[in-house]
Amino acid sequence: MSAPVTRVPSYQRRIGVFWWVHKRSYFLFVMRELSSIFVAWFVVYLLMFVAAVAGGQQRYDEFLDRATSPLLLVVNAVGLAFLVLHTVTWFALTPKAMVLRLGGRRVPGTAMLAAQYVALAVVSAFIYWLVVKA
Amino acid sequence: MDDSIAMQVTRYRPDKNSQPVPVDYEVPLRTEWTVLDGLNHIKAEQDETLSFRWSCRMGICGSCGMNVNGEPRLTCATFLSDYAPGPVRVEPLANFPVVKDLIVDITDFMEKLPRVKPWIIRDDDVTEIDGEYIQTPEELEAYQQFSMCINCMLCYAACPVYGLDPDFVGPAAIALAERYDLDSRDRGSRERLDVLIEKEGVWGCTFVGECTSVCPKHVDPAGAIQRYKLKAAQESVKAFLLPKALRR
Amino acid sequence: MKFRVLPFVWLTFSGGGVVAAVFLPVLVVLLAFALPLGWVDPSHAHLEGLVQSWFTRIALFALIVPMLVHAAHRFRYTVYDGLQVKHKVLVALACYGGAMVLAMAAFLVLTTV
Ligand code: SF4
Ligand code: FES
Numbered sequence: 001m002s003a004p005v006t007r008v009p010s011y012q013r014r015i016g017v018f019w020w021v022h023k024r025s026y027f028l029f030v031m032r033e034l035s036s037i038f039v040a041w042f043v044v045y046l047l048m049f050v051a052a053v054a055g056g057q058q059r060y061d062e063f064l065d066r067a068t069s070p071l072l073l074v075v076n077a078v079g080l081a082f083l084v085l086h087t088v089t090w091f092a093l094t095p096k097a098m099v100l101r102l103g104g105r106r107v108p109g110t111a112m113l114a115a116q117y118v119a120l121a122v123v124s125a126f127i128y129w130l131v132v133k134a
Numbered sequence: 135m136d137d138s139i140a141m142q143v144t145r146y147r148p149d150k151n152s153q154p155v156p157v158d159y160e161v162p163l164r165t166e167w168t169v170l171d172g173l174n175h176i177k178a179e180q181d182e183t184l185s186f187r188w189s190c191r192m193g194i195c196g197s198c199g200m201n202v203n204g205e206p207r208l209t210c211a212t213f214l215s216d217y218a219p220g221p222v223r224v225e226p227l228a229n230f231p232v233v234k235d236l237i238v239d240i241t242d243f244m245e246k247l248p249r250v251k252p253w254i255i256r257d258d259d260v261t262e263i264d265g266e267y268i269q270t271p272e273e274l275e276a277y278q279q280f281s282m283c284i285n286c287m288l289c290y291a292a293c294p295v296y297g298l299d300p301d302f303v304g305p306a307a308i309a310l311a312e313r314y315d316l317d318s319r320d321r322g323s324r325e326r327l328d329v330l331i332e333k334e335g336v337w338g339c340t341f342v343g344e345c346t347s348v349c350p351k352h353v354d355p356a357g358a359i360q361r362y363k364l365k366a367a368q369e370s371v372k373a374f375l376l377p378k379a380l381r382r
Numbered sequence: 383m384k385f386r387v388l389p390f391v392w393l394t395f396s397g398g399g400v401v402a403a404v405f406l407p408v409l410v411v412l413l414a415f416a417l418p419l420g421w422v423d424p425s426h427a428h429l430e431g432l433v434q435s436w437f438t439r440i441a442l443f444a445l446i447v448p449m450l451v452h453a454a455h456r457f458r459y460t461v462y463d464g465l466q467v468k469h470k471v472l473v474a475l476a477c478y479g480g481a482m483v484l485a486m487a488a489f490l491v492l493t494t495v
Contacts, residue, residue: 020464034460036460039452040450040453043450044484045413045414050442053432053433054430054434057426061426065418067417067418068419072414086399086403090402120403123405124408127408132424
């Protein structure tokens with residue numbers, strides 16, 4: 001069915017390991033993907049927190065003490081920055097990745113974007129209330 | 135405005151160069167001149183051995199794609215004056231092997247395109263004799279955007295995943311699969327899914343999004359690929375997790 | 383239809399992405415900054431009650447597992463494309479294996495506390 005192909009000799013260019021530093025959009029993409037490291041780190045941190053709380057007043061106090069060490073504060077601050085990058089980019093890409101239809105009409109991207117931030121606010125308020133107030 | 139602009143054009147003559155080398159030229163800078171006009175000027179006035187592809191000069195044949203200052207562009211739709219005072223760097227389309235000067239080997243793309251069966255597939259024997267297919271404006275609108283592709287391969291040049299993993303079937307092919315899936319006349323989505331659900335299909339894509347940014351026809355291959363992933367996942371859940379009674 | 387694992391992994395990856403985007407920021411602000419730095423000061427007894435409730439533990443486990451898959455899946459492709467480590471199988475094993483180990487650790491922590 002398909003015609004025979006003649007392979008012509010050609011020059012294969014190489015892509016360097018740092019292909020992503022030269023272009024802003026590629027750089028942002030790699031940073032976005034690297035947020036995964038901090039997602040994993042914060043899961044571990046969350047588990048350590050739970051274990052410390054369950055371990056009694058003293059272990060909990062020790063945990064809080066260690067969490068104020070400069071090293072941990074810096075790591076967590078950097079991690080939070082990456083996490084915010086994840087949240088912002090994830091929300092921004094969702095309307096591009098899926099088409100929602102309500103009553104036969106396509107839900108506009110801005111509405112989906114806004115709905116996600118509303119969800120973020122509601123969930124955040126609920127967790128804040130659970131941890132601090134309830 | 136200066137009356138000329140420097141163009142740095144990548145040359146590769148297999149008999150002379152062991153690798154592509156940039157060569158500097160100077161061309162007149164006119165407001166209405168595109169990068170392609172600059173190349174044609176070089177070929178006509180300075181070096182007739184310069185090789186590059188073009189045909190329509192109006193952004194419809196898709197053959198004049200090159201990397202201009204690092205961005206994949208249709209050179210017939212890219213104006214020299216936008217790069218003044220220059221220089222304008224013109225390289226062969228990224229991610230494809232170079233045959234000569236600005237001409238790249240597109241065999242890989244030509245081989246991948248038919249894999250997704252980009253044509254209307256029917257499961258009945260309806261032919262022209264039975265009359266035309268009726269399609270409403272809404273049904274046309276459902277796939278129209280994805281049908282604008284001119285196979286210029288700019289999206290492949292912009293895609294780092296394709297560059298690093300040549301097995302990846304790539305943006306335009308998946309957008310085209312989506313174009314036929316969304317066509318009310320087509321019955322072939324299952325067949326295409328079987329191709330694209332493989333790991334060389336949609337899963338290599340990490341949603342860099344550059345294919346959509348560079349597409350001159352606003353096809354949005356990145357969106358098509360993510361929707362295809364969702365479709366593949368939904369179908370998989372339906373086929374393997376839901377109890378029989380709930381399957382469609 | 384052909385059975386493939388990747389669609390399910392991707393679905394979990396996406397779910398984990400949503401969880402990480404929606405639930406994780408507030409948790410990090412609270413647990414990594416507000417509590418240690420004393421911006422808010424709930425009693426230890428209150429927090430203990432919270433982590434001891436079955437609801438919290440099940441909810442945490444249900445949030446943690448997809449986040450781990452999310453991180454593993456994303457990191458896998460970052461290592462493969464971004465850093466061009468071309469040992470496909472090894473990278474995949476290390477990433478998903480790591481997620482599995484952490485998920486088991488989470489199970490242990492959440493069932494024994
Ligand atoms: S999807 Fe756009 S960039 Fe890609 S080949 Fe088609 S027209 Fe060109
Ligand atoms: S020459 Fe046809 S698209 Fe540029």
